[in-house]
Amino acid sequence: MIHALALTAILACHPCQWCQPCQPQDIPTAGPADPAPAPTEPETIRGRSGAILQDRAGETLGETKPDSAQLSPGLHILNRWRARNRLYQLAPDAELQEIAEERLQDNVNRGHWGHNIRNGQWVGRVPAGRNWKEGCGNTYNSNRWFTCEQETRRHRTAGAAMTRVGSRVWQLLLVR
Secondary structure, three states: OHHHHHHHHHHHHOOOOOOOOOOOOOOOOOOOOOOOOOOOOOOEEEOOOOOEEEEOOOOEOOOOOOOOOOOOHHHHHHHHHHHHOOOOOOEEOHHHHHHHHHHHHHHHHHOOOOOOEEOOEEOOOOOOOOOOEEEEEEEOOOOOOOOOOOOOOOOOEEEEEEEEEOOEEEEEEEEO
């Protein structure tokens, strides 16, 4: 009996998804800024191999990030989600950003948020080469990213576009 109670107590407070698979991930909405952290050693985010991926200040480590490149609102939201899930940050790519915005506008014009493919071929402008992927999604919360390819571990740069359509926020992600 004592063993059963101890196991129940451990499982009740354990945060892993295996023990609590139905718990939705808590994604905060925009609100007041978090209080500044105490002046201590910066918190680091480590990958599964133990390599440091991002420091508390938000600087991506081991990645080249052009100084002139600005994060789009969509890429900022996506990178915030990736940091919470211990994934490296995706660097902005101007070409992917431009094409993502065009492809999202094409989706709005045709009235469907998903991939624009006909007869097995992409419709509209796509990035050069074959090493890119597209993710499409929609959500009610404009502070949440919800597309396929958002968990990528193979790609390093991205363009992320989002727009409100009615009560939904349509999103399109291009990675390479």
